[in-house]
Amino acid sequence: MRREASVAIAWAALLIVLAFAAPGFFSAGNLRDLLLANVSTLLAASGMTLVILAGEIDISIGSMFAVLAVIAGLIARAGAPMPLAALTAAGAGALLGAANGGLVAGMRMPSIVVTLATMILWRNALNWATGGAWIENLPSNFQWFGLGQTAGEVFILTVAAVLVVALGWVLKNIAAARAVYATGAGAESARLAGIPVRRVVFWVFVWMGAMTGLAAVLDAVRFREVQSNAGVGLELKAIAAVVVGGASITGGRGTLLGTGLGVGLLASIGPALTFLHISPSWEKAIQGAIILASVVIDFARGAEARKNG
Amino acid sequence: MPPLLAAAAVTKSYGGVRALRRVDFELQAGEIHALVGENGAGKSTLIRIFAGAALADSGEVRFEAHPVTLRDPLAAKALGIAVIYQQPALFGELTVAENIGLALESGGLWRRIDWKQRKRAARELLSQLGSTIDPERRAATLSMPEQQTVEIAKSLGARARILILDEPTASLTEREVTALFGVLRELRRRGVGMIYVSHRLEELPGIADRVTVLRDGETVETRKMAEVDRATLIRMMVGRDIDAVFPKREVPVGDIVLETRSLTCPAAGVKNVSIAARAGEIVGLSGLVGAGRTELAEVLFGLHRPSSGSILLRGKPVAVASPDVAVRLGIAYVPEDRRRHGLVMPMSVAENVSLARLATAPGMRGLDFQGENGTAREYTSRLAIKTSSVATAVQTLSGGNQQKVCLARWLTAAPAVLILDEPTQGVDIGAKAEIHRLMSDLAAGGMAIVMISSELPEILGMSDRIYVMRGGSVAGELRRADATQERLLALALGEEDAAA
Numbered sequence: 001m002r003r004e005a006s007v008a009i010a011w012a013a014l015l016i017v018l019a020f021a022a023p024g025f026f027s028a029g030n031l032r033d034l035l036l037a038n039v040s041t042l043l044a045a046s047g048m049t050l051v052i053l054a055g056e057i058d059i060s061i062g063s064m065f066a067v068l069a070v071i072a073g074l075i076a077r078a079g080a081p082m083p084l085a086a087l088t089a090a091g092a093g094a095l096l097g098a099a100n101g102g103l104v105a106g107m108r109m110p111s112i113v114v115t116l117a118t119m120i121l122w123r124n125a126l127n128w129a130t131g132g133a134w135i136e137n138l139p140s141n142f143q144w145f146g147l148g149q150t151a152g153e154v155f156i157l158t159v160a161a162v163l164v165v166a167l168g169w170v171l172k173n174i175a176a177a178r179a180v181y182a183t184g185a186g187a188e189s190a191r192l193a194g195i196p197v198r199r200v201v202f203w204v205f206v207w208m209g210a211m212t213g214l215a216a217v218l219d220a221v222r223f224r225e226v227q228s229n230a231g232v233g234l235e236l237k238a239i240a241a242v243v244v245g246g247a248s249i250t251g252g253r254g255t256l257l258g259t260g261l262g263v264g265l266l267a268s269i270g271p272a273l274t275f276l277h278i279s280p281s282w283e284k285a286i287q288g289a290i291i292l293a294s295v296v297i298d299f300a301r302g303a304e305a306r307k308n309g
Numbered sequence: 310m311p312p313l314l315a316a317a318a319v320t321k322s323y324g325g326v327r328a329l330r331r332v333d334f335e336l337q338a339g340e341i342h343a344l345v346g347e348n349g350a351g352k353s354t355l356i357r358i359f360a361g362a363a364l365a366d367s368g369e370v371r372f373e374a375h376p377v378t379l380r381d382p383l384a385a386k387a388l389g390i391a392v393i394y395q396q397p398a399l400f401g402e403l404t405v406a407e408n409i410g411l412a413l414e415s416g417g418l419w420r421r422i423d424w425k426q427r428k429r430a431a432r433e434l435l436s437q438l439g440s441t442i443d444p445e446r447r448a449a450t451l452s453m454p455e456q457q458t459v460e461i462a463k464s465l466g467a468r469a470r471i472l473i474l475d476e477p478t479a480s481l482t483e484r485e486v487t488a489l490f491g492v493l494r495e496l497r498r499r500g501v502g503m504i505y506v507s508h509r510l511e512e513l514p515g516i517a518d519r520v521t522v523l524r525d526g527e528t529v530e531t532r533k534m535a536e537v538d539r540a541t542l543i544r545m546m547v548g549r550d551i552d553a554v555f556p557k558r559e560v561p562v563g564d565i566v567l568e569t570r571s572l573t574c575p576a577a578g579v580k581n582v583s584i585a586a587r588a589g590e591i592v593g594l595s596g597l598v599g600a601g602r603t604e605l606a607e608v609l610f611g612l613h614r615p616s617s618g619s620i621l622l623r624g625k626p627v628a629v630a631s632p633d634v635a636v637r638l639g640i641a642y643v644p645e646d647r648r649r650h651g652l653v654m655p656m657s658v659a660e661n662v663s664l665a666r667l668a669t670a671p672g673m674r675g676l677d678f679q680g681e682n683g684t685a686r687e688y689t690s691r692l693a694i695k696t697s698s699v700a701t702a703v704q705t706l707s708g709g710n711q712q713k714v715c716l717a718r719w720l721t722a723a724p725a726v727l728i729l730d731e732p733t734q735g736v737d738i739g740a741k742a743e744i745h746r747l748m749s750d751l752a753a754g755g756m757a758i759v760m761i762s763s764e765l766p767e768i769l770g771m772s773d774r775i776y777v778m779r780g781g782s783v784a785g786e787l788r789r790a791d792a793t794q795e796r797l798l799a800l801a802l803g804e805e806d807a808a809a
Contacts, residue, residue, distance in 0.1 A: 173675050173676055174672075174673065174674070174675060174676065175667055175670060175671070175672050175673070175674050175675075175676055176672030176673055178660070178667055178676060179667060179668075179672065181656070182653050182656065182660075182664060182667070185653045185654070185655045185656055186652070186653035186654055186655070186656075188649060188650055189649070189650055189651060189652055189653045189654075190653055190664070191631075191632050191633075192610075192632055192642065192644060192650050192651070193632075193636070193653075193664040193665055193667075193668055193718065194632055194633045194635065194636025194637070194664075194665060194668030194669065195633060195664070195667065195668045196631070196633040196668075252653075252655050252656075253655060
């Protein structure tokens, strides 16, 4: 059975329990809140899927997220139109990603160390620059892109959905994505087949940064001011969703469908507990158990494959 | 007196390939016994069996006339058998004294380490070998002969009764060789029996008492060293029949496609290599393991940067900075170790076959799944690749079939130059014939093929011209008509200086 199917079944089982025990979960308001609250995680996890497929990791995205949200806010406050603010955030994200990618691919440094360093660096640079203050007095076209709440919500969800579906299609059908898979599945063999694996790694980090920028904007416009401490723990949520969705943490295997399902399953746990009147303190424990189960299944299957191979 | 160590009718196969076949071998105490044979003759396998690293399928290993079963290296060590491999296996981050101490000191994990004593013991052992290596140096900073000296010091300290030396002089200077021989003679005087594997036939009369020749996994003969000369030894080493090779067809040879001029790369150990390969030609690269053939291929493929000299493609100098540049220039390389370097194991047959095209075509284009699968299917049937489908992960295929997938990739990519490193190693006879036929076809189509092979019949049967390498340089060039197994081996061993 494909990994995506087992995640889908687990999630469906949870939703069926909720349908009987707490139909209130499926109220339009709750579903909308749930989706909107997880747009940033979904986009970050989509970018993270590529990073992990290439056999790397990026734990700096939470800090990047905060920096990029503040950048978007400052540009909007300076009077720029919102599309420009969003593009600037994505572009700045690509630059921050290029810094990670340059150090990892160019200097051949381990990505966990590089992004640990940039994670601390960006977060503290932002604290120093803003003094912890939020970005306030934003123009009226900032919140909900000036579309009003309902249209704004629809717009955010549409953009996120289109991006993720398009990226999912690209991952399956475009040659460059195949090079990402090959890089993660066997970097040395891919290199000897003529694939420029270092360039692949570089661009994957750039893409991760751009996705983080978009995630930051789509998240920030829900409010009237921009927090300067957003995104704490975003990297862990994203990595968890990718792993639960069936991607191999060592690279080379995984799909965006799996990541989407992983985000859905993990994000449903917290609200489900509320509706089922279970103490919310169980949320992290259950999420942790799911992640652990995914990894155990992965390694058991890996051992099986090695035995047969 | 019974022999100290003996093999009686030892047979060993690896996955259907017979490495040793009823091999007999005897080592006396106080004897230096040379073991010679060409690549793949079975020397390494016999050493592995004596070292407890491999178990014979049948036959007996006897220690002082008693049959013994060497299940693991510890069992061999307990009998006093020590092996010095060509590549010493020291812990690079530890000091010389620590390396020696770890091998020799007894006592449990929780014993207190007497650092002074450890250093003194190391210095004492090294001085017995006439060496002045500082026991406090990190092993990673030692030169190759220094590392070997430390290895010998370890076996000396362990009071080994049997010492197996695998190509100990391969990387030593003449002065170091003299020092090493002095040590070996001293050990011989103390009654240590030594098995001495070497390709340097010229040094054997000076050190060995007897010599055993292996060929194709069988014992040819054991003789007193004083009774045989080099020519006799070489004749005993070769003599394999040319079978299962499907000689290359004569095709018109075109212009030079690939050429190197005084190509030198110290990092890869390639020195002053000038070769050429023409369209329609299969050029053989012969030589012993470690002669620099694979390293030369790696330089041509952009894995190492040359320090001087040039690579020319169709007469134009090119800078092959990396493998992706090489592939785009039209140079393809099928490495010897396809498990680690050839294939992306979790990916399917079709994906692996299309990998080279993936590298050369633009990245932002849709994948042609049908075309990909069609090509893969065509080649799985042409090469008789045994797989349930082209969607099967290559890691589930056998070694021979993996090699064929790797070949199929480059056959579909149609490069200008195809470098094959041991293209038929571990491949069954039928597939071998098919691979040879395909190589002929590709050459006929105008491709220049450079083939590295340790199998003399394959080199002789398939090559239009042969470069014999030795010590990172070209030792000689032979035309097809002039090449014989004896001449190839003589050049590879450095017994013949110039060639026609």
